Amino acid sequence: MHKSTGVDWRKxxxxxxxxxxxxxxxDLKFGPGGSFLVAAAFIFASVGLAWWWYFSFAGRxxxxxxxxxxxxxLWQQDPIKRINEEFSYAWPVISRIKREPNGYSVxxxxxxxxxxxxIADHTEGIAHTWRVFRVDASSPSRGVVLLRAWxxxxxxKPFGPAAMGMPGLPGVRDREPVxxxxxxxxxxxxxxxxxxxxxxxxxxxxxxxxxAGVTGAGKGSILWGVTRGLLPAARAGxxxxxxxxxxxxxxxxxxxxxxxxxxxxAEMVExxxxxxxxxxxxxxxxxxxxxxxEPSADCPxxxxxxxxxxxxxxxxxxxxxxxxxxxxxxxxxxxxxxxxFCVLGALQDPRKEVMNxxxxxxxxxxLRLDEPAQVDMVLGLGARxxxxxxxxxxxxxxxxxxxxYVKRETHPEPVRVRAAYVSDSDIDAMVRDYTxxxxx
Ligand SMILES: Nc1ncnc2c1ncn2[C@@H]1O[C@H](COP(=O)(O)OP(=O)(O)OP(=O)(O)O)[C@@H](O)[C@H]1O
Numbered sequence: 001m002h003k004s005t006g007v008d009w010r011k012x013x014x015x016x017x018x019x020x021x022x023x024x025x026x027d028l029k030f031g032p033g034g035s036f037l038v039a040a041a042f043i044f045a046s047v048g049l050a051w052w053w054y055f056s057f058a059g060r061x062x063x064x065x066x067x068x069x070x071x072x073x074l075w076q077q078d079p080i081k082r083i084n085e086e087f088s089y090a091w092p093v094i095s096r097i098k099r100e101p102n103g104y105s106v107x108x109x110x111x112x113x114x115x116x117x118x119i120a121d122h123t124e125g126i127a128h129t130w131r132v133f134r135v136d137a138s139s140p141s142r143g144v145v146l147l148r149a150w151x152x153x154x155x156x157k158p159f160g161p162a163a164m165g166m167p168g169l170p171g172v173r174d175r176e177p178v179x180x181x182x183x184x185x186x187x188x189x190x191x192x193x194x195x196x197x198x199x200x201x202x203x204x205x206x207x208x209x210x211x212a213g214v215t216g217a218g219k220g221s222i223l224w225g226v227t228r229g230l231l232p233a234a235r236a237g238x239x240x241x242x243x244x245x246x247x248x249x250x251x252x253x254x255x256x257x258x259x260x261x262x263x264x265x266a267e268m269v270e271x272x273x274x275x276x277x278x279x280x281x282x283x284x285x286x287x288x289x290x291x292x293x294e295p296s297a298d299c300p301x302x303x304x305x306x307x308x309x310x311x312x313x314x315x316x317x318x319x320x321x322x323x324x325x326x327x328x329x330x331x332x333x334x335x336x337x338x339x340x341f342c343v344l345g346a347l348q349d350p351r352k353e354v355m356n357x358x359x360x361x362x363x364x365x366x367l368r369l370d371e372p373a374q375v376d377m378v379l380g381l382g383a384r385x386x387x388x389x390x391x392x393x394x395x396x397x398x399x400x401x402x403x404x405y406v407k408r409e410t411h412p413e414p415v416r417v418r419a420a421y422v423s424d425s426d427i428d429a430m431v432r433d434y435t436x437x438x439x440x
Pocket of ligand 1 (some may be wrong): 217
């Protein structure tokens with residue numbers, strides 16, 4: 001059997017050589033007593049090292065890798081020359097195991113004909129075998145798969161908007177009054193953190209965003225995070241926030257923050273149709289003159305937030321209103337991006353029967369979902385196999401609310417994120433400090 005251990009034997013050989021030289025030098029200088037001490041220290045250190053390695057993550061992973069590779073179908077049989085020759089096998093080599101914040105990265109070299117998906121499809125099984133919280137797979141270069149093993153969850157503690165984007169900063173108190181991020185931005189907002197500690201920034205200008213998550217998944221923290229991030233630009237007149245709040249339990253709390261607000265079905269559909277009319281008028285005005293919308297007081301960036309999209313597109317009993325809402329959302333999402341309209345829609349159930357327009361939302365966020373199949377419905381085919389286990393997010397609010405997966409334009413792999421929790425007192429502070437037309 002062919003053993004593909006991937007261990008680099010050069011370093012141990014250098015160390016052994018150095019110890020032998022030390023042993024000879026000690027023998028020459030101090031006699032047998034000196035060499036005995038060197039030999040004893042060497043044996044003691046070797047046993048300690050072997051003991052440490054045996055129980056370390058790297059030791060466990062390397063020892064168990066051949067069996068794990070076999071279990072997930074990575075072994076390849078070498079060709080045999082004679083009929084009675086014993087079969088031999090090869091499996092992908094682990095070329096490096098490196099410590100990372102909250103875990104390790106394991107670099108695997110693929111065999112000919114294998115693809116990253118051959119490993120990425122088994123990340124959940126690998127996480128169980130390695131006894132770690134989670135494993136992500138990515139392919140930094142051809143023929144290489146990087147398995148990121150998370151020993152603990154870096155996002156298991158809630159944090160408030162004041163701590164956003166500032167992981168580990170000393171002295172940051174989560175309940176500080178919300179301050180204006182400067183300068184006023186309209187194109188994107190910082191909503192929380194990614195699991196590598198970097199800020200999670202959501203692009204809004206030039207796209208539409210869908211947030212899917214079961215009840216209690218934390219969709220509110222996305223809607224309020226966007227509101228909070230855009231308020232300075234809204235106060236400067238560059239952004240308008242329109243809120244459609246069929247459930248009346250979410251956005252109504254800070255309704256003074258929105259330029260337009262409604263929770264009535266007919267009124268909400270009219271708001272959507274108004275947005276379509278304004279969008280068409282802008283497209284007419286811009287045609288042949290402007291290629292990219294730049295917000296101004298005359299022509300602000302309009303963010304249409306809908307707390308439960310399905311209320312208008314699926315559950316609405318009035319068939320006429322339903323059809324009008326569907327048509328308006330489809331028109332806005334297919335033509336509104338370039339003229340300064342963004343639809344930010346939240347929904348609990350991403351199935352096609354409930355939301356047949358989901359493909360018109362280029363950016364999607366999967367918070368906690370009910371079933372594994374729903375992850376791919378939100379983030380695209382194969383997202384769950386690549387580690388977006390949104391169905392496994394903890395239902396305990398402190399641990400899992402606001403946690404989700406997003407896809408970045410530049411990376412095929414989904415990224416795990418957590419939104420900052422915008423509490424009622426944060427919203428009160430926003431209303432107090434930012435109410436449009438009120439005291440700044
Ligand atoms: N980002 C977060 N961090 C920590 N806890 C959060 C976060 N977001 C929400 N929560 C907690 O989870 C609870 C439910 O959140 P939220 O109301 O936003 O869920 P939802 O997805 O909007 O649910 P529904 O669809 O029923 O309105 C909140 O009351 C809060 O306690």
